[in-house]
Amino acid sequence: MPAKNKKNPAPKKKAVKRTAPPAKVQPAKAVQSVPPVPPVRAGSTPQLLRGMRDILPSEQKYWRHVYRVVDGIARSYGYERIDTPILEETSLFVRSVGKQSDVVEKELFSFLDRGGENISMRPEGTASLVRAYINHGMFSMPQPVKLFYIGPMFRYERPQAGRFRQHHQFGFEVFGDANPVLDAEVILMPYLFYKELGVKTMIHINSLGCPNCRPSYLNELMAYYRPKRSQLCEDCKRRLTKNPLRLLDCKEPGCVAIREGAPHIVDFLDDECKNHLMRVLEYLDELLVPYVLDPHLVRGLDYYTKTVFEVMLADETQAGQYALGGGGRYDNLVEQLGGRPTPACGFGIGIERAILQMKNQNIDPTDDFKPDIFLAQLGDTARRKAFLLFEELRGVGIKIAATFSKNALKAQLETANRLGAKYTLIIGQKEVLDGTVLIRDMESGMQEIVDYNKAASDMRKKLGLI
Numbered sequence: 001m002p003a004k005n006k007k008n009p010a011p012k013k014k015a016v017k018r019t020a021p022p023a024k025v026q027p028a029k030a031v032q033s034v035p036p037v038p039p040v041r042a043g044s045t046p047q048l049l050r051g052m053r054d055i056l057p058s059e060q061k062y063w064r065h066v067y068r069v070v071d072g073i074a075r076s077y078g079y080e081r082i083d084t085p086i087l088e089e090t091s092l093f094v095r096s097v098g099k100q101s102d103v104v105e106k107e108l109f110s111f112l113d114r115g116g117e118n119i120s121m122r123p124e125g126t127a128s129l130v131r132a133y134i135n136h137g138m139f140s141m142p143q144p145v146k147l148f149y150i151g152p153m154f155r156y157e158r159p160q161a162g163r164f165r166q167h168h169q170f171g172f173e174v175f176g177d178a179n180p181v182l183d184a185e186v187i188l189m190p191y192l193f194y195k196e197l198g199v200k201t202m203i204h205i206n207s208l209g210c211p212n213c214r215p216s217y218l219n220e221l222m223a224y225y226r227p228k229r230s231q232l233c234e235d236c237k238r239r240l241t242k243n244p245l246r247l248l249d250c251k252e253p254g255c256v257a258i259r260e261g262a263p264h265i266v267d268f269l270d271d272e273c274k275n276h277l278m279r280v281l282e283y284l285d286e287l288l289v290p291y292v293l294d295p296h297l298v299r300g301l302d303y304y305t306k307t308v309f310e311v312m313l314a315d316e317t318q319a320g321q322y323a324l325g326g327g328g329r330y331d332n333l334v335e336q337l338g339g340r341p342t343p344a345c346g347f348g349i350g351i352e353r354a355i356l357q358m359k360n361q362n363i364d365p366t367d368d369f370k371p372d373i374f375l376a377q378l379g380d381t382a383r384r385k386a387f388l389l390f391e392e393l394r395g396v397g398i399k400i401a402a403t404f405s406k407n408a409l410k411a412q413l414e415t416a417n418r419l420g421a422k423y424t425l426i427i428g429q430k431e432v433l434d435g436t437v438l439i440r441d442m443e444s445g446m447q448e449i450v451d452y453n454k455a456a457s458d459m460r461k462k463l464g465l466i
């Protein structure tokens, strides 16, 4: 039930209590907590769970690149990072994402914890951010409040290309402002993200209206589907009575074909919703964001009002069966979860899917760490001196690398070359005795000898740092 006390919010502590009534709803399937440990077969290696994957070192450059681009966009557009827990009360997702949504009905990782509490691993980030916005009284901060997050999400889906049971998302959410310019901003940002990666995308957009105009559309939708009930899949037969908007979301080929003739919600929007959509589209035109109106786009989560959108590959012949990102406006969700009425909108992007596109299109992110200096050493005493110099150089802000376990100079120079270091500093037996360091310019091959104690300041000069 929404909180009615709009004018005088209760102090923080009370608000927390009021906003989190005990959950009555059961998850789709709650497994018994603390199941007995299965017998362990000696010598067998535990395997990865289905739909889960390791992100190996060779892949990390893609992830670092994604984080860098996300961080740049967040700073430019003024979004602050927030991290919320992976585990939440199951009722949070049931009440926000929707009891009849696939995400809640079929895909939640839910269980009873040791205290008998019904909890779930988050399938998405928006619900947790709304909870955090309410719990921390963010309505008393200057609005809009702009937040972003990055982290793992869990959905018990059938694994296939680009679809995992643990995937990672970054998402941006803006609270406390109903202006359509913010809808345009949360569409622009994922578009810019992909543009910066080098992936061309197309935005699919629709409006789901509001509680004012949606009921008349739903009546029309049910009138269209009812005579076709026998041709629908079992899930859709249920959706027809329980949550008819979800009918448009079904991926079963038979239901997809029937959807073609379904009425369009845009034809039922009231003036305010129509106007809002027009303003969003005007902004997108001005910002040169390519989009298509997709009259049957409803998204898989129940909390949306007005704008909904998905980010697809521009080249549809290449497009997989999935969206590269999606989002929309959810003006009623904060109130629905017990907060003050607060308009909000946002988007989420699947990082694995973004990286898959980079790989498919041979987009190789420039590696972020390119050392200016590689420090090579020969022999045990040299290694000790090299360690000290390494830290001194690193401490004055020089980007430096070394492989202290290697002894052969050839192997060390090869690594220096591979990393693209500008200079290699070499400390061997002779340099230890002389108290010197040999500097090799990796491009020209020129070498010079400098005093060990002056090496740091000499290198800073060479690199233009002083």
Ligand code: HAM
Pocket (backbone or CB within 6 Å): 123, 124, 125, 126, 127, 155, 157, 162, 163, 164, 165, 166, 167, 168, 169, 171, 172, 173, 300, 301, 323, 324, 325, 326, 327, 328, 329, 345, 346, 347, 348, 349, 350, 351, 352, 353
């Ligand atoms: P969503 O469309 O359910 O929206 O998920 C966002 C994105 O996460 C998808 O477009 C896709 O790229 C990725 N994704 C989802 N499921 C998987 C999966 N099983 N494997 C790999 N990637 C996946 C949301 O979650 C909303 N919270 C977005 C939002 C934010 N709406 C408003 N604000």
